[in-house]
Amino acid sequence: MKRLSSISLCIALSVSWTQGWAETVVPMKGQSSQQTQTDITECHNIAAGQSASAAPPPGGGRLKGAAAGAAAGAAGAQVRGRQHDEFYDQVDDDRKQDYRQDRAKETAVAGAVVGGSRQRQERRAQDKTSAATSSTAYTSCLQGKGYQVNP
Known part of the structure; x- marks a missing residue:
């Protein structure tokens, strides 16, 4: 008993x-x-x-994504401008810079969203691994x- x-x-x-x-x-x-x-x-x-x-859980995903997005946006704007050389060469340098900056801002926002999403996925995976280990x-x-x- x-x-x-x-x-x-x-x-x-x-x-x-x-x-x-x-x-x-x-x-x-x-x-x-x-x-x-x-x-x-x-x-x-x-x-x-x-x-x-x-x-510790991964951090800085939004910031990293925004930086990557901004770089990609500026580079993409430069490439698109170069595709139209005859018109692009006639545009004022300040206008070119404004265009690149606007594209960089737009893609930085998208990059921040993607970076935040990836960071959440990494945290969830780490939480599952930690729970299994425990x-x-x-x-x-x-x-x-x-x-x-x-x-």
Whole structure:
């Protein structure tokens, strides 16, 4: 009967744990309920520490995208102007500069949107990897302490 109450406690703890790990933890070496609870807490802290020490999320995506967009817009404006050499050579240099700057501004906005989108995608991928690593660390820790962990 004592073994059944210990298993019930482990199941209750594993299902209600705040990290969302919904595994069933079964003591394989006759660990007491208190020891099981201590081990679960310790493994949770180890796993949380590993996910906290992961690389910081990528930053600067919008700025990088805007810079790339501005450069592309200015270069594109220059290329389009050169396609019409006979008219382009007759245009005042200030007008040419204004045209390149306007195109650079327009494409910088688009580049910022694309850069922000890529940055969000990278963060989501990193969050998934971090969660998987944390869950694996938690499970491995408990298995190392003599528990069977069932999903």
